[in-house]
Amino acid sequence: SWLGEEAIQVPEGRATLAEAFREGGYATGAFIYNDLLSPDNRFDRGFDHFEHRDPPYTSDAPILAWLESKKDARSFTFVHLNEAHDPYGATDGKWPADAPVRHMNEGAGRDEDRAAYYDRLAAAEGVRHDRELRDHTAAEIGAYDDDVAWTDARIGRLLDAWRAAGLWDRTAVVVASDHGEGLWTRLDFLQGARLRAVQAGDPTLVNS
Numbered sequence: 334s335w336l337g338e339e340a341i342q343v344p345e346g347r348a349t350l351a352e353a354f355r356e357g358g359y360a361t362g363a364f365i366y367n368d369l370l371s372p373d374n375r376f377d378r379g380f381d382h383f384e385h386r387d388p389p390y391t392s393d394a395p396i397l398a399w400l401e402s403k404k405d406a407r408s409f410t411f412v413h414l415n416e417a418h419d420p421y422g423a424t425d426g427k428w429p430a431d432a433p434v435r436h437m438n439e440g441a442g443r444d445e446d447r448a449a450y451y452d453r454l455a456a457a458e459g460v461r462h463d464r465e466l467r468d469h470t471a472a473e474i475g476a477y478d479d480d481v482a483w484t485d486a487r488i489g490r491l492l493d494a495w496r497a498a499g500l501w502d503r504t505a506v507v508v509a510s511d512h513g514e515g516l517w518t519r520l521d522f523l524q525g526a527r528l529r530a531v532q533a534g535d536p537t538l539v540n541s
Contacts, residue, residue, distance in 0.1 A: 351379025
């Protein structure tokens with residue numbers, strides 16, 4: 334990782350939330366759809382049950398099975414979804430059957446104001462962003478919107494399961510995000526895959 338190995342590991346000697354819950358008598362379970370939050374990086378500390386299931390777009394069944402098995406006990410469940418993340422859209426275009434694929438913002442990169450903005454940004458940065466790349470950008474924004482819609486539906490299914498299990502009135506739900514996405518409304522820092530693409534001779538706004 335461009336972050337460096339130590340930067341993404343849970344520090345030794347620092348208590349984790351899962352460890353605190355387990356010490357308090359809670360059953361602790363995690364379902365991770367992110368490559369960085371792995372046992373190798375010590376993110377499994379404190380969890381009785383830890384499933385590292387990268388890549389995303391997989392079944393809810395393991396989470397629901399955990400919920401059913403722990404519905405009569407105090408439990409802490411951590412689910413880390415990663416669908417609304419670059420690269421956008423399902424891998425190889427293979428969406429799950431229940432995915433609400435709409436590409437609802439597909440044309441956003443083709444309107445005149447946005448196209449003019451891209452032209453100004455590309456000129457200022459000395460990179461390329463022609464019509465073909467504008468269409469690519471528009472498709473990516475649409476795929477991101479699909480990712481968000483799919484994630485929203487998935488969270489809804491999980492919350493419905495908590496309600497059906499009779500746990501809603503005694504469950505605290507926390508929803509958080511680790512970062513936002515630029516979606517070409519601002520320049521990202523050149524790092525990771527984007528930086529490598531530019532270094533390989535592909536100086537486009539898509540890689541900025």
